[in-house]
Amino acid sequence: MSGTELGLAASVFLACAVEAVEALTIVLAVGTTRSWSSALAGAGGAAALLAVLVAALGPALTSLPIDVLRVGVGGLLLVFGLQWLRKAILRAAGLKARHDETAAYERESQAARSAARAPGFDPYAFTVAFKGVLLEGLEVAFIVLTFGANQHHIALAALAAALAITLVVLAGLALRAPLARVPENTMKFAVGVMLTSFGTFWGAEGAGASWPGNDAALLVIVPALIAIASGFVVLTRRGSRVAAATAAPAAVSGS
């Protein structure tokens, strides 16, 4: 397996694991409080729809000319990657609340308990589980498609995604609780770095640029982006501390 393929598989695995943890919390909440059969049917239906989406769009994407594919894929990966990275940096700097799976589980369970209940098939549990898995999985499906199509390795990307989902589901079954101790923000930071790095590399190549050292340029882009993003965490955290320190005396003198 080449370095690029390894990067592809690792990025898809991490992205899929993070979204699977969030989807698992929703399915667990409605399954436990409402109906396991309806919740699992909803989750299974959404997973099947996502698989159909990847299977249908994958061959269409791989038939596009390579430069068109690289510009499109690079652009999409850059937009997704920078959004993931931005959120992860803001969370690491303390300016955005971290995703708390235990709190999310409590919120979903509370809402599920207060919703109307009917005997037999539970449309509420089905719909919430379906929407949860579909929405959390849609971005991952696009990551699988874009990464996989560009490298002509949709099967490898799909395998990495399936492995991540299997591991998260097995961990959820073993614990019978939301996976609150998974370092979600660190994983999101890593996914943001990988998506942005590959997006930068492929986007520039697709637009006609040539990288010094060809594929080896990725070995510089990834560590450089990790350093830059870590620097942004420090700067953003320091900026918010300075703002809080200057606001506190002003509040005291103003009171």
Added chain:
Amino acid sequence: MSALRSVLRGVFEFVVGDDWRIALGIVIALAVTALVATSALAAWWVLPLAVLALLGDSLRRAARSARR
């Protein structure tokens, strides 16, 4: 019509995310890369520079609005 509008809005929000300036900046940066690549100059540096500027600017604005 409203269903079509909500689907289009959903697609826009899904692709563009929290900060539309990032998406716009990436489109412009790709166009500039293509333009520079047609000249005799190297064009690989445009996107890394754009990534640095867009991320820094987006974080600066997000941090400022979070402190308000």
